[in-house]
Amino acid sequence: MPTRRTKRGTERTPLGGEYDVLVCGASFAGLAVARELAGARTSSGPARVLVLDRYEVGERQTSACAAPSEWLTVLGAERSIRQTFDSLVIHTPHTAVRFRMPWKFSTFDYPALCEDLDAQNDAGFDVATVTGRVSALGGDVVTVQTDRGEVTAPLVVDALGWRRVLGGSGYQPPDAPLSRGLEVHPSGSSGEIEMWIDRAVVPAGYGWSFPAGDEIRVGVGSFDPRFHVKKPTVDLAERLDREVVRYQGNWIPHRLRAAAEDDVFFVGDSAGHCLPLSAEGIRPAFYFGIALGRELRRVLEGRSSRDTALRRYGSFSARHSWHFETLLKGQRLLPRVPPRLLSVALRAMESERFTGWAFDHYLKMAHPSFAAEPGRPLARPAEHALAA
């Protein structure tokens, strides 16, 4: 855990000013947006971009930090990789299956990844807690309230996670489409990335063990927000003979929300860009963050207006809703499948041919080539029109 560098008390000086773009949140989504704006210019010179977060960049790890390896490479963050896997072991009460993936998955170091992404933008950064929006709807600029003062920009991004602080209708857990996730980070090592789909671990959801070099991230996610995951997490760690130390958890959204609303752009968990069923949110946060960054750049360069950007980015995100809806159906179905049937089904899917097909389709939902080659249409050209 890095030492706290966030300023406190009298060290917190007032913050204010006007910017061209204000990015609230400096984790996966916010840093992807800022990175895409590097070098952007307006008619009066270099774009003034400010990134805000309540913590220093990379200070607070927000997930088990596993993502397709190629995403980490195309984003220039391979230094952060701790361990790479080409297969995934899934345990059920009646069997264990190994899926050989057609692409690799890596666990990474959160501070290193954030540092590497942050080094690729030329935005300013400040530590401040965003508390809400103070300007009326429909104005040319949006004024954001922070604990250090008000900051104004015509282009404001909420990459603040599931709370969607700058949005209208807030989620109130547990009465919201959110899953629960909690993990511990004991020291140790293993060569396998493993998951447990087992009602004895969690009635609706799954448990995981993600090795990351000299530590293992052992956790449990529940699709049912009312089901507490502390005991299941402790039980799984103890069953694996791992120490129950260094907790880390959060709510995980499992429904897509409007990505453009009331003059503000939402990205990552704040827009519900976390894939249901797998609860994979890092890759979509990168993907939608890049799409949003490209759209904002068009506005800065005078090739688009804010209203057009809101409309285009909002519909880009919405066009992906069928992915999210399909996975949500899977998330709802999974706990209802009788365990023996689940084991038979998983064994039937173990063939390399099927696994290759299924994992390739899954990756296409937010493919890393979107970052590497702007403008190149992927499997569904309409979805990638923004890149042009």
Ligand SMILES: Cc1cc2nc3c(=O)[nH]c(=O)nc-3n(C[C@H](O)[C@H](O)[C@H](O)COP(=O)(O)OP(=O)(O)OC[C@H]3O[C@@H](n4cnc5c(N)ncnc54)[C@H](O)[C@@H]3O)c2cc1C
């Ligand atoms: C236990 C657990 C394990 C997970 N494991 C994985 C995994 O292995 N792979 C994967 O793909 N996904 C995983 N996820 C999901 C993933 O963590 C999220 O989908 C992802 O973090 C979303 O990124 P984001 O940038 O949108 O939001 P976040 O990562 O939540 O970042 C939000 C940022 O906003 C800042 N912030 C919040 N509120 C304020 C405020 N009021 N003012 C200022 N700053 C603020 C925060 O400090 C933070 O930096 C996991 C989730 C959990 C809970």
